[in-house]
Amino acid sequence: MNKNGKPIIEVRDLRQFFPIQEGFLRRTIGYVKAVNGVSLTINEGETLGLVGESGCGKSTLGCAILRLYEPTGGEVILHDGDEKLSVLELSHREMRQVRANMQMIFQDPFASLNERMTVLENVIEPLVCNNIGTSQEREAKAENLLMQVGLQKEHLRRYPHSFSGGQRQRIGIARALSIEPKFVVADEPVFALDVSVQAQILNLMQELQAEFGLSYLFISHDMAVIRYVSDRIAVMYVGKLVEYAERDELLQHPTHPYTEALHSAVPRLAQRGRRDRIILEGAPPDPGDLPPGCVFQTRCKYAEAKCRAEEPELREISDGHFVACHLAEDLNLVGIQS
Amino acid sequence: MSKNNVRHNTEDLILEIKNLKTHFMLDTGTIHAVDGVNLTISRGKTLGVIGESGCGKSVTAHSILRLIPSPPGKIVDGEILLHRDGEVIDITKLKPTEEMMRNIRGNDIGMIFQEPMTSFGPLHTIGDQIMETILIHNDAANKNEARDQAIDLLRQVGIPNPEQRIDAYPHEFSGGMRQRAMIAMALCCSPTLLIADEPTTSLDVTIEAQILELLTGLQAQTGMAIMLISHNLAVVSEMADDIAVMYLGKRVEFGSTDAIFDNPLHPYTQGLWQSIPSVDGPLEKLVPIPGIVPSPRDLPPGCVFASRCSEFMPGICDAPKPVPIIEAEPDHFVACYLYSNG
Numbered sequence: 001m002n003k004n005g006k007p008i009i010e011v012r013d014l015r016q017f018f019p020i021q022e023g024f025l026r027r028t029i030g031y032v033k034a035v036n037g038v039s040l041t042i043n044e045g046e047t048l049g050l051v052g053e054s055g056c057g058k059s060t061l062g063c064a065i066l067r068l069y070e071p072t073g074g075e076v077i078l079h080d081g082d083e084k085l086s087v088l089e090l091s092h093r094e095m096r097q098v099r100a101n102m103q104m105i106f107q108d109p110f111a112s113l114n115e116r117m118t119v120l121e122n123v124i125e126p127l128v129c130n131n132i133g134t135s136q137e138r139e140a141k142a143e144n145l146l147m148q149v150g151l152q153k154e155h156l157r158r159y160p161h162s163f164s165g166g167q168r169q170r171i172g173i174a175r176a177l178s179i180e181p182k183f184v185v186a187d188e189p190v191f192a193l194d195v196s197v198q199a200q201i202l203n204l205m206q207e208l209q210a211e212f213g214l215s216y217l218f219i220s221h222d223m224a225v226i227r228y229v230s231d232r233i234a235v236m237y238v239g240k241l242v243e244y245a246e247r248d249e250l251l252q253h254p255t256h257p258y259t260e261a262l263h264s265a266v267p268r269l270a271q272r273g274r275r276d277r278i279i280l281e282g283a284p285p286d287p288g289d290l291p292p293g294c295v296f297q298t299r300c301k302y303a304e305a306k307c308r309a310e311e312p313e314l315r316e317i318s319d320g321h322f323v324a325c326h327l328a329e330d331l332n333l334v335g336i337q338s
Numbered sequence: 339m340s341k342n343n344v345r346h347n348t349e350d351l352i353l354e355i356k357n358l359k360t361h362f363m364l365d366t367g368t369i370h371a372v373d374g375v376n377l378t379i380s381r382g383k384t385l386g387v388i389g390e391s392g393c394g395k396s397v398t399a400h401s402i403l404r405l406i407p408s409p410p411g412k413i414v415d416g417e418i419l420l421h422r423d424g425e426v427i428d429i430t431k432l433k434p435t436e437e438m439m440r441n442i443r444g445n446d447i448g449m450i451f452q453e454p455m456t457s458f459g460p461l462h463t464i465g466d467q468i469m470e471t472i473l474i475h476n477d478a479a480n481k482n483e484a485r486d487q488a489i490d491l492l493r494q495v496g497i498p499n500p501e502q503r504i505d506a507y508p509h510e511f512s513g514g515m516r517q518r519a520m521i522a523m524a525l526c527c528s529p530t531l532l533i534a535d536e537p538t539t540s541l542d543v544t545i546e547a548q549i550l551e552l553l554t555g556l557q558a559q560t561g562m563a564i565m566l567i568s569h570n571l572a573v574v575s576e577m578a579d580d581i582a583v584m585y586l587g588k589r590v591e592f593g594s595t596d597a598i599f600d601n602p603l604h605p606y607t608q609g610l611w612q613s614i615p616s617v618d619g620p621l622e623k624l625v626p627i628p629g630i631v632p633s634p635r636d637l638p639p640g641c642v643f644a645s646r647c648s649e650f651m652p653g654i655c656d657a658p659k660p661v662p663i664i665e666a667e668p669d670h671f672v673a674c675y676l677y678s679n680g
């Protein structure tokens with residue numbers, strides 16, 4: 001596997017705001033800051049796991065990086081050989097070509113496939129869009145991919161509606177990989193799948209990664225899945241990255257109180273029986289109406305006056321370990337021991 | 339933290355399911371959704387039910403409450419015995435609509451459904467619907483008390499600002515909030531048995547932790563029994579005292595949580611353990627169970643797991659007769675020829 005620390009994607013201060021509109025005239029009265037200044041780097045052949053609670057902006061971040069939305073601000077740089085492309089500044093035509101290198105496996109297997117197209121047409125659509133291969137080659141490729149994701153050749157002529165959620169998810173994976181992209185955002189790709197199918201898909205994604213040197217941004221709220229697939233893990237909270245580090249470092253030595261609470265809540269197989277958990281009281285702030293200071297202050301049991309006045313910067317507290325908390329050095333937080 | 343493996347004391351029994359068979363007669367054939375399931379649930383205990391999608395977990399739960407749509411569904415065999423106040427009622431003998439059955443649904447057995455949308459009507463506020471249930475089951479309460487109780491329940495399941503949110507309509511809640519409101523509704527009649535069908539699947543781990551804490555707290559307080567259906571084996575490992583493993587309409591293994599995790603006997607259970615990642619165990623490559631679940635329409639003869647089993651013994655496992663259920667160690671049952679000596 002090629003994890004030579006050569007970046008494939010660099011994201012700088014990315015912001016994606018959605019207008020909140022009101023009344024008859026749809027006046028914009030504010031913005032939902034779904035992604036609020038995120039910076040990260042993903043290396044060639046690497047998987048960056050992204051966790052965080054529902055609604056914190058994970059899918060929006062994935063979409064913004066791929067420019068499926070027009071981000072409000074920031075920069076996304078795609079490394080293509082020695083070339084650096086500023087994704088957000090490309091024309092729509094240039095964007096089409098770049099898309100071949102960046103694909104998405106969507107969270108919702110029911111919304112992501114075109115119901116009026118057969119499975120075959122769905123799977124080869126990225127190839128058709130980019131004029132790759134003859135129709136025989138495309139079909140052969142689709143057949144091959146479908147077998148790899150555990151479906152059969154006969155399925156190619158059928159329409160998506162006759163498939164279960166798990167089967168659709170696999171069709172979506174075949175589709176995203178048909179064009180042999182370099183970078184894939186996988187948004188909850190194994191959510192709602194049976195454990196044995198889940199294991200198949202996770203192994204498949206890793207095999208493809210080893211074979212093609214793929215990089216993944218892997219979004220999931222299942223920490224066990226994230227641990228299995230990731231080289232590094234990033235934790236997101238209300239539009240911001242609050243911590244990121246190497247996998248085992250992040251699991252065993254969290255330095256952000258939200259990461260600690262998340263770890264504490266995760267159900268554990270090895271440690272059977274009921275445990276004392278940190279129960280997070282209160283609710284996250286409204287991403288349309290953020291208070292000054294730290295995003296986690298409303299639920300943080302360590303919060304101090306400073307936390308309500310000043311926003312903590314994401315900073316490197318040890319080699320490759322980034323955290324956005326004023327008290328990171330002083331807190332002695334509990335991780336997951338294996 | 340180990341759980342003690344107590345033999346079920348008949349005094350503590352709440353529910354016994356014996357050889358339950360629930361089938362769906364469709365034009366295209368009969369679906370053997372539940373095909374000879376045995377389970378026991380005792381006061382104050384949690385029974386975990388696990389197994390692949392479509393193996394009959396929800397149909398088992400719906401059979402207990404007599405909520406199987408009929409036609410095409412029918413309980414064709416077996417008993418579901420509810421023990422209450424010294425009497426034993428066979429639920430399969432009741433009519434789904436009769437007074438006694440309604441009474442059981444409201445007072446004895448509460449249910450958290452897998453699909454949160456089904457349990458709230460769209461036309462009334464969440465609060466009105468919860469209050470109505472409270473008032474039906476507690477004649478003594480007046481409307482104000484019921485409202486206070488509903489607010490309190492909503493707060494316990496982690497709905498922020500319940501004093502206001504109680505007046506929201508179901509569509510104004512997110513999926514996770516509806517799930518929690520449904521949990522509040524299932525708890526408001528203080529059931530002796532709570533059937534929780536994937537109660538936390540659509541929730542964040544932090545809220546999941548809160549709900550699981552709430553359920554265990556209530557159980558400690560009231561002695562409520564819980565039947566927890568979940569595909570999340572880690573959740574089951576933390577919550578359950580006993581575990582039933584189902585495969586294609588059959589209960590293939592049953593035992594204490596420790597026995598099922600530390601000494602899984604059935605090849606299917608062993609396969610499950612190898613196919614799940616864990617957050618705190620050794621980091622090993624996952625080994626998926628090969629093949630796919632056969633259709634419940636054309637069940638194979640003999641063992642239902644035969645088509646995917648690496649231990650398959652031709653002539654034995656596919657003999658056209660039911661696989662014997664063997665007590666391989668005390669209170670640990672498995673349906674597999676590997677453990678029958680003879």
Ligand SMILES: Nc1ncnc2c1ncn2[C@@H]1O[C@H](COP(=O)(O)OP(=O)(O)OP(=O)(O)O)[C@@H](O)[C@H]1O
Binds near residue numbers: 019032060107
């Ligand atoms: N198109 C949109 N218009 C307005 N608001 C949006 C839009 N898409 C997302 N949001 C809001 O942005 C925030 C982040 O949503 P997002 O879907 O990225 O969350 P997520 O982390 O992927 O959550 P989940 O785990 O539930 O998938 C939420 O508050 C959501 O309501």
Ligand SMILES: Nc1ncnc2c1ncn2[C@@H]1O[C@H](COP(=O)(O)OP(=O)(O)OP(=O)(O)O)[C@@H](O)[C@H]1O
Binds near residue numbers: 393407569
């Ligand atoms: N109303 C129905 N009509 C026909 N078949 C049904 C009906 N309800 C359930 N079934 C079938 O019965 C079998 C068992 O379904 P059940 O819902 O109990 O599965 P489950 O174990 O709860 O799965 P999951 O984990 O996906 O919820 C399935 O094959 C299903 O298709």
Ligand code: SF4
Binds near residue numbers: 312
């Ligand atoms: S900065 Fe303050 S409020 Fe924010 S996580 Fe750190 S201690 Fe908690």
Ligand code: SF4
Binds near residue numbers: 651675
């Ligand atoms: S009975 Fe035979 S086929 Fe079935 S699980 Fe046991 S060994 Fe495998």
Ligand SMILES: [Mg+2]
Binds near residue numbers: 059060107
């Ligand atoms: Mg999402």
Ligand SMILES: [Mg+2]
Binds near residue numbers: 395396397452
């Ligand atoms: Mg079900």
